Amino acid sequence: MELELAPQVKQALSNRWETVYRSQLHYLVxxxxxxxxxxxxxxxIDALKQLVRNACDERDYELVDVLAGPDHVHVLFGLRPAxxxxxxxxxxxxxxxxxxxxxxxxxxxxxxxxLVWDERYAVETVSTQRIEALRERLAHTHRGxxxxxxxHDWAQAS
Numbered sequence: 001m002e003l004e005l006a007p008q009v010k011q012a013l014s015n016r017w018e019t020v021y022r023s024q025l026h027y028l029v030x031x032x033x034x035x036x037x038x039x040x041x042x043x044x045i046d047a048l049k050q051l052v053r054n055a056c057d058e059r060d061y062e063l064v065d066v067l068a069g070p071d072h073v074h075v076l077f078g079l080r081p082a083x084x085x086x087x088x089x090x091x092x093x094x095x096x097x098x099x100x101x102x103x104x105x106x107x108x109x110x111x112x113x114x115l116v117w118d119e120r121y122a123v124e125t126v127s128t129q130r131i132e133a134l135r136e137r138l139a140h141t142h143r144g145x146x147x148x149x150x151x152h153d154w155a156q157a158s
Contacts, residue, residue: 024062024078026131027085031073031093031121038070039110047103048073051096061088065135067142074138076126085123093117 033039040048045068052075056063062078079088097116101108107116126134 024080025085026064026076026078026126026128027088028124028126028134029075029077029085029089029092029121030124031089032118033071034111034113034115034118036071036118037111039107040068040070044100044104044107047100048096051099052092055092055095059088059091064131065138067138069142076131076134076138089121089123093121 048068049066052066052073053063055061056077060080061083064076064078065074066076067074075092077088079085100116101114108114
């Protein structure tokens, strides 16, 4: 049985409802290219970042940061307690893999197959107090990756 409220009461209550959740869980997810081959170039990384942003926007995940190197990806994002980290990672990896293969067919050759990502991934929970420190650490790590030269450039092989 549904409770009928007077129109004035409904109007007064409609402005007072808040979201059901008040907490958010933050995760740092890392995954690698298949075989950990360093095939991601700047154009791939830019497209990958945009694809992850789009997936997070569509699924209502709070994207904090996304960084990628030649052979791996870091995504720092927040989920509501009712959302599953495994589903979020599956969504991001699946979407990015399909889109990158379609947009950049050279990846199929460089990785010798139809898969961009390794099937494994690592998940780390991140407290709200550690988010900024983690972002700085990741940015510092990736700045070091950009400065160092790759010992073996897979892209030049093709």
